[in-house]
Amino acid sequence: MQTTRLALASAAAAGLLLTVGCTTDEIQEPETTDEATDAAEGDWFVQADYEEQLAQRDIEPEGDPATPWLQAIEPEWIDTAEFAREGGDATVCFSNASVSNPWRVTGWITMQQQVKVLQDAGEIGEFRHSDAADDDEQQISDIQAFIDSGECDALIISPSTTATLTPAVEAACASGIPVVVFDRGVNTDCAVTFIHPIGGYAFGADAAEFLVDNLEPGSKVLALRILPGVDVLEHRWAAAQEIFGDSELEILGDEFTGGDAAEIKNIVTQYLQRGDVDGIWMDAGDGAVAAIEAFEDAGKPYPVMTGEDELSFMRKWKETGMTALAPVYSNFQWRTPVLAATMILNGEQVPAEWVLPQEPITEAELDDYLERNADMPSLHYAKFGGEDLPGFPDAWRDR
C-alpha cells in the first residue's frame, strides 16, 4: 500500500513537472531570460536594421494616405507576370500562426472582410485558412497540406516563429505558387513579397523617445514586457535600451508579465511600494489599464506612459488626461496580403519588401481615433483600417 501510494505520488509529481514544462514555456525560465537580455546587444539588435527603421519613420510612403494598407515605404517594385492567371475566382490559401491575442483577432476579422470584398468582385473564389494555434509543428504541416492539395493559386503565410518556419516557407516557394509572407518574417526572401509595418525597433524607439522627451532627467521608468524571445517584441525593447542608454532616465527594471493584467498590476503595485515610478514603457498594450489602475489604487500621480493603440488603453488615457502615447504596430497590415495576392495573380507589380507606414497615435489624434472607434469593444485596435469595408462596424463589434 505504502509503495503504491508513493509511486502514485511520484507519478503525480512527474506529471506536475510536465505541466510545469508547459507553463514555463510561455513565461520563460530565467536562464533563457538572461540569455535574451544579454542577447539584446547581440542576437536581437542589428545596428543597421535599427538605423534603417528609425530613418523609415521619416520617409513619406508612396501611395494614397487614405489607404495606408496600400502605401509602401521605398518600394522596389518587382514583376509578377510569371504568376498571372486568367479567369478570376482564384483559390487563396492562408496559413495563420494563431488568433491567440486581441491584436491578431482584430486583424483576422479585417482580413476576412477584405476577402469578402474581393470575392464579390470575382477576384477570389475560395478562401481557405488554417490556424496553427501558435504551434510551429502544426503550421509546418498546415503549409505542407496546402502545397500537397495542389489547389491553392496563392499562399499567404503569417509565420509563428522565424527560424523554424523558414524551411516550410521555402518548400511553399519551391512548389511554384506565389507566396506572400506577412507580420513576422522568415530567413528567406523566396516569397514574392514580405509585408510588414516598419517594425519593432521603430515601435520601441517611438515609445522610448516619448518618455525621454516628456520626463525630467533622473526620472524613474519601469519597463513592462510580454515575453522574451519573439523578434518583434525583442526589437522593441532593444531599441528602447539604445535610447534609454543615451538618456538620463533611470530604468528601474524590465519585467515579463505575460500580458496578464493581474500580474501587471501586482508588479506595478510592488514597484510603487518600493518607491516612485514616473514613467511606464510597454512593449505592447495588453493590460496597460491594469498598470494605470495600480497608480490609482496606490494613490500615486499618473505616470507618463506608452501603451499601444488598443482601445482600452486609449479610453483610459482620455478619461484620465494623462500624458501618454500609443505606439502602433499597424493592424491594417492584415488587409494587405489578400490584396497583394490578387495583384500578383493579376500579374501586377508588387514591392519585393512591402513596408507599410507605422505612426504612433499622439494626444492630438486621440479624440479622432476614439470617435471613429466609438462602437468598438475595448480589446480592439484603433488603427485597424477597416472602416470602409462593408462589414463595418458589425463584424468587429459583434466578434
Add this chain to the structure above:
Amino acid sequence: MRHLRTASAALIGGGTGTVFALLAAIFIAVAFINPGFFEWPSLMAFLKQAAPLVILAAGQYFVIVSGNFDLSVGALVGAQVVIAAKLIDGEESRTLPVLGVMLLFGLGVGLVNGLITTALKVQSFITTLGMMLVLYGAIRLWTGGAPTGSLSEAFRGPGRRGIEGVPLIGEIPWAVLIMLGAGAAAIWLMRTRFGRILVATGDNDLAAELSGARTGTVRTVAFVFSGLSATVAGLLIGGYAGVSAQVGEGMEFTVITAVVLGGVVLGGGRGSVVAAMAGALTLEALFTLFNQMFLPASIRPSVQGAIIIAAVAYAAWRRTRRPVAATATVNADPS
C-alpha cells in the same frame, strides 16, 4: 515539555508549523529591506493581492487532502472572468445575474470533475488536465480568440475597492474580508464530520470505506469546493485587474505549490487547511521579497518548480524513514 517538543518538531519537521516559521522569516527579510512594507496601506495591498491565491489554496486543499489534484482551477478562473466580461458587457444591472451564472458554472465544473474522477474512476490528474484544456479551448472558441465585453464597476468592487476611512488602517479591501470569511468557512468545514472523513479518505480510502465512509461523495464535494473557490478567486482577480486574455494562466501550478509549501502531502491524508492558506501567503510574500531584492519576476516558475520537487521528495523521504505506526498519530490533527 512534551508540548514544547511537539512545537519545535512541528516548526522544523516540514509539517504544518514550518510554513509559519518560513512566513515569519520572509516577513522579517522584507521588513529588513523595506520597512515601509509594514505600513497599513502596503500591507493591505499585499493581502488584497494575495487573497485570490489564498482562497484557491483552501479549495485546492480539499481536493489534495482527499488524495486528488485539481489542475483545472487556473483555466476555470480565466473562464469565469471572460464569461463575466462577455455577459456583463459594461451593464451595471447585469452584475448580480451574471454572478449567479458564474456560481452555477463553477459548481458545475467542480461537480463534473468530481463525478468523472469518482464514478468513472478516471485519475484526477487526467480528469482535471482534460478539463483545463476543455475550458481553455471552449473559451477561445466562444470569444473568437480574445476576450470581449467589459466588467461593470459593481463587479470590480470586491476585488478592487474596500471600506474606506477606517481609523489607523485606512482602507480595508473587500478582498481581505472575503479571504478571512472563506478561510473561516474552510477551517470550520475541516472540523466537521465531512472534514474528518475527507482526511481519512485521502489517507487510506479502503479503510475509510470499510468503516462506512462514502469516499466518492466526499471526494466529489471536495472538487465542488475547488470549483467554488475558483469562482470567488475569479471574481476577485477580475475585479482587481480587469479582463485580459491571460487571466488565470498558470495559477493551478502556483496554487499547488502554495498547498505543498503549507506541508500538505500530495497523495492525500495529511496537512491542515490553515497551513495550506498560509502556504499561499508565504508564496506571495516570497514573490514580494524577490521584487524587493530586485530579482526579475521570471525567476518565479523555477522557484515554484524547486519547491514542488523539494516538498514531494521530502514527503517521500519521510515516509520511507518513518514506519506506518507513526503516520497514525501525525494524521490525528486535520485542522
